[in-house]
Amino acid sequence: xxxxxxxxxxxxxxxxxxxxxxxxxxxxxxxxxxxxxxxxxxxxxxxxxxxxxxxxxxxxxxxxxxxxxxxxxxxxxxxxxxxxxxxxxxxxxxxxxxxxxxxxxxxxxxxxxxxxxxxxxxxxxxxxxxxxxxxxxxxxxxxxxxxxxxxxxxxxxxxxxxxxxxxxxxxxxxxxxxxxxxxxxxxxxxxxxxxxxxxxxxxxxxxxxxxxxxxxxxxxxxxxxxxxxxxxxxxxxxxxxxxxxxxxxxxxxxxxxxxxxxxxxxxxxxxxxxxxxxxxxxxxxxxxxxxxxxxxxxxxxxxxxxxxxxx
Amino acid sequence: xxxxxxxxxxxxxxxxxxxxxxxxxxxxxxxxxxxxxxxxxxxxxxxxxxxxxxxxxxxxxxxxxxxxxxxxxxxxxxxxxxxxxxxxxxxxxxxxxxxxxxxxxxxxxxxxxxxxxxxxxxxxxxxxxxxxxxxxxxxxxxxxxxxxxxxxxxxxxxxxxxxxxxxxxxxxxxxxxxxxxxxxxxxxxxxxxxxxxxxxxxxxxxxxxxxxxxxxxxxxxxxxxxxxxxxxxxxxxxxxxxxxxxxxxxxxxxxxxxxxxxxxxxxxxxxxxxxxxxxxxxxxxxxxxxxxxxxxxxxxxxxxxxxxxxxxxxxxxxxxxxxxxxxxxxxxxxxxxxxxxxxxxxxxxxxxxxxxxxxxxxxxxxxxxxxxxxxxxxxxxxxxxxxxxxxxxxxxxxxxxxxxxxxxxxxxxxxxxxxxxxxxxxxxxxxxxxxxxxxxxxxxxxxxxxxxxxxxxxxxxxxxxxxxxxxxxxxxxxxxxxxxxxxxxxxxxxxxxxxxxxxxxxxxxxxxxxxxxxxxxxxxxxxxxxxx
Numbered sequence: 087x088x089x090x091x092x093x094x095x096x097x098x099x100x101x102x103x104x105x106x107x108x109x110x111x112x113x114x115x116x117x118x119x120x121x122x123x124x125x126x127x128x129x130x131x132x133x134x135x136x137x138x139x140x141x142x143x144x145x146x147x148x149x150x151x152x153x154x155x156x157x158x159x160x161x162x163x164x165x166x167x168x169x170x171x172x173x174x175x176x177x178x179x180x181x182x183x184x185x186x187x188x189x190x191x192x193x194x195x196x197x198x199x200x201x202x203x204x205x206x207x208x209x210x211x212x213x214x215x216x217x218x219x220x221x222x223x224x225x226x227x228x229x230x231x232x233x234x235x236x237x238x239x240x241x242x243x244x245x246x247x248x249x250x251x252x253x254x255x256x257x258x259x260x261x262x263x264x265x266x267x268x269x270x271x272x273x274x275x276x277x278x279x280x281x282x283x284x285x286x287x288x289x290x291x292x293x294x295x296x297x298x299x300x301x302x303x304x305x306x307x308x309x310x311x312x313x314x315x316x317x318x319x320x321x322x323x324x325x326x327x328x329x330x331x332x333x334x335x336x337x338x339x340x341x342x343x344x345x346x347x348x349x350x351x352x353x354x355x356x357x358x359x360x361x362x363x364x365x366x367x368x369x370x371x372x373x374x375x376x377x378x379x380x381x382x383x384x385x386x387x388x389x390x391x392x393x394x395x396x397x
Numbered sequence: 398x399x400x401x402x403x404x405x406x407x408x409x410x411x412x413x414x415x416x417x418x419x420x421x422x423x424x425x426x427x428x429x430x431x432x433x434x435x436x437x438x439x440x441x442x443x444x445x446x447x448x449x450x451x452x453x454x455x456x457x458x459x460x461x462x463x464x465x466x467x468x469x470x471x472x473x474x475x476x477x478x479x480x481x482x483x484x485x486x487x488x489x490x491x492x493x494x495x496x497x498x499x500x501x502x503x504x505x506x507x508x509x510x511x512x513x514x515x516x517x518x519x520x521x522x523x524x525x526x527x528x529x530x531x532x533x534x535x536x537x538x539x540x541x542x543x544x545x546x547x548x549x550x551x552x553x554x555x556x557x558x559x560x561x562x563x564x565x566x567x568x569x570x571x572x573x574x575x576x577x578x579x580x581x582x583x584x585x586x587x588x589x590x591x592x593x594x595x596x597x598x599x600x601x602x603x604x605x606x607x608x609x610x611x612x613x614x615x616x617x618x619x620x621x622x623x624x625x626x627x628x629x630x631x632x633x634x635x636x637x638x639x640x641x642x643x644x645x646x647x648x649x650x651x652x653x654x655x656x657x658x659x660x661x662x663x664x665x666x667x668x669x670x671x672x673x674x675x676x677x678x679x680x681x682x683x684x685x686x687x688x689x690x691x692x693x694x695x696x697x698x699x700x701x702x703x704x705x706x707x708x709x710x711x712x713x714x715x716x717x718x719x720x721x722x723x724x725x726x727x728x729x730x731x732x733x734x735x736x737x738x739x740x741x742x743x744x745x746x747x748x749x750x751x752x753x754x755x756x757x758x759x760x761x762x763x764x765x766x767x768x769x770x771x772x773x774x775x776x777x778x779x780x781x782x783x784x785x786x787x788x789x790x791x792x793x794x795x796x797x798x799x800x801x802x803x804x805x806x807x808x809x810x811x812x813x814x815x816x817x818x819x820x821x822x823x824x825x826x827x828x829x830x831x832x833x834x835x836x837x838x839x840x841x842x843x844x845x846x847x848x849x850x851x852x853x854x855x856x857x858x859x860x861x862x863x864x865x866x867x868x869x870x871x872x873x874x875x876x877x878x879x880x881x882x883x884x885x886x887x888x889x890x891x892x893x894x895x896x897x898x899x900x901x902x903x904x905x906x907x908x909x910x911x912x913x914x915x916x917x918x919x920x921x922x923x924x925x926x927x928x929x
Binding site: 118119120124125126127128129133134136139140143171172173174179182183186238242245249252253254255258341343344345346352354355359360 | 435436440446448449520523527528592607608609611637638640648650800802803804808820
């Protein structure tokens with residue numbers, strides 16, 4: 087198990103290097119710069135001298151290969167550079183925002199698991215019932231609704247019509263502010279989990295080993311607990327891992343909508359102002375998050391299903 | 398005068414704003430003021446930033462030597478009680494306020510002004526405000542490193558400052574009123590803690606910054622204006638999405654909201670919300686600029702034909718939702734040099750066709766218009782004018798770019814035509830430089846307009862000491878620009894702010910409506926409990 091874990095963690099390194107290279111190249115070739123973004127509102131006329139000074143100050147006047155070498159050596163020292171905009175270390179800028187993103191991602195995932203998995207189980211145990219139909223219609227809707235629109239809808243009902251919850255903001259970390267963005271972000275994984283769980287239960291419930299267990303006189307509770315749940319969990323854990331891993335990326339829209347102070351909204355602002363070090367750092371953090379969650383899921387996966395370790 | 402008229406009109410339109418003037422300001426309470434231009438503040442070190450978004454907290458914490466007077470429509474001394482100019486207008490002497498102190502209790506002196514201005518001008522810092530000091534005596538020596546200080550900034554005594562220019566400014570207040578020319582305590586900018594906990598001369602003290610969420614400030618009891626500020630606290634909250642802002646405003650979670658065209662229509666239609674709208678003609682002109690140096694736009698007739706081909710009234714009504722004023726030239730309505738008799742370019746496609754033919758283009762012309770996604774001066778408008786232009790023989794295509802890309806390619810001259818919204822005030826003389834033939838393209842003369850008549854008028858205006866005569870010359874110069882059509886000027890931005898009925902003291906700030914002098918704001922007893 088330890089060798090498997092180490093092997094999986096080592097596989098992350100070349101992936102990270104490839105991603106770092108890709109991010110660097112993309113943001114080096116796209117037109118526009120931090121200096122030009124300062125004039126984008128039409129309020130400030132171009133000052134070639136100031137732009138040259140800015141480019142010099144941020145090392146943008148150096149050749150591309152020198153900048154890449156600086157970037158990679160910086161990464162090796164866990165130095166993501168300095169933000170053009172705030173003139174603070176990128177790590178500090180991200181550190182100030184990442185905890186809010188984690189809070190939102192965890193809350194959304196907990197909501198999705200707590201509601202989605204039981205719903206999928208219940209629906210599968212009574213296939214064709216009204217509950218099953220309602221659950222599946224809800225799941226399909228959850229997958230098809232644009233998150234932005236759903237967020238606005240929730241804002242409208244729970245903040246404006248009912249007045250139960252605030253419509254935006256962080257509120258110093260109060261749970262009341264977390265509910266609407268977490269539900270909005272959690273609906274897609276919830277729907278996916280409900281569908282996956284239902285499909286998994288229906289498929290595994292018809293397997294020979296389940297019939298064998300029943301024919302040997304094993305109680306229904308034991309069949310479900312020992313054979314059904316354990317096998318379905320392989321599917322569910324995979325779905326949770328994939329969804330949880332991609333949640334930081336999905337949160338970009340939600341954070342912007344609800345004015346949630348996470349790295350998603352930081353990324354949007356940094357892209358528009360061409361604060362390249364922050365953009366690169368933020369994307370890298372999102373990628374690292376995705377890779378780590380997936381590696382962790384692989385490890386759990388191997389623990390649940392020993393056959394994985396053989397491959 | 399014009400701005401006064403506008404201010405009055407805005408107050409009449411707002412209704413309750415007018416009524417509020419009759420009430421005495423009430424002290425106390427909290428205001429939730431929205432910063433609508435993004436999801437974060439870039440920095441609390443306002444010297445480093447040209448961004449309007451960063452001005453929202455900075456305007457509460459800091460003060461500059463001058464401040465914009467929205468009612469008078471001009472800058473006025475703020476940290477000085479008396480300003481005298483030499484006869485040649487090259488030297489200005491300021492008697493500084495003796496009752497102003499920083500939030501840590503340190504008295505304000507001339508040393509703080511000199512320190513702040515040298516910090517902003519320091520070439521190694523590459524701060525956006527450095528250009529404010531481009532004409533101050535001694536700046537070249539300072540920039541080259543041969544002088545440690547700017548000789549044109551001279552302390553006479555603790556509360557007397559002298560600024561000497563090499564070229565007489567129209568009014569130094571236009572540059573020195575900018576929030577990013579704020580006065581810091583001497584030496585403070587080099588203290589790393591200062592950026593996280595800024596100290597200023599403003600009416601509110603910094604309390605906390607929750608990155609990506611809000612900045613909180615509270616009343617500074619030793620502010621130099623007696624009885625001000627009225628409010629105890631301001632939460633400057635970030636809310637960049639217009640739809641979310643709409644919900645939050647209707648839910649009374651925020652006290653003011655900046656409206657886009659879509660919300661403007663909805664708010665006007667609402668009997669209650671329409672009572673509390675503040676409108677002002679901001680100093681931004683939307684236009685399609687042509688490269689005047691290359692065919693076909695090196696021909697004035699072609700440039701004029703472009704304007705005649707477009708039904709601007711229809712665009713304003715259907716797309717901009719009347720959240721703009723039709724343009725009659727470069728200078729906006731709030732400008733003293735705006736010509737009230739001037740008329741917008743007439744819509745006449747047949748005339749446009751004829752003008753193209755007369756200019757040697759009987760088969761019409763092809764043009765690529767570079768534009769961003771902006772809803773009021775971007776691709777939506779370009780897509781709408783393409784069929785109109787086609788009817789007149791102008792085959793236009795849209796070149797979509799991102800805002801920072803537009804700001805890169807236009808000053809570089811890498812365009813045939815572009816659509817943009819550019820600052821066209823409040824310093825009339827300064828913004829008219831954009832059409833002076835000796836101004837470099839990269840500085841703002843993007844179209845490279847060249848007209849001897851304009852140049853002569855502009856040069857006369859620069860030499861004219863009498864403000865009224867100067868304004869008159871600039872008015873004539875503006876008419877020459879409209880006639881020469883370096884751009885098709887299509888509208889001036891109408892900024893609209895919705896405010897809750899309990900909010901009073903808002904100013905019709907034509908330079909940027911959303912930026913308010915917070916010390917003048919107050920809330921009445923009808924505000925919700927959460928604000929009292």
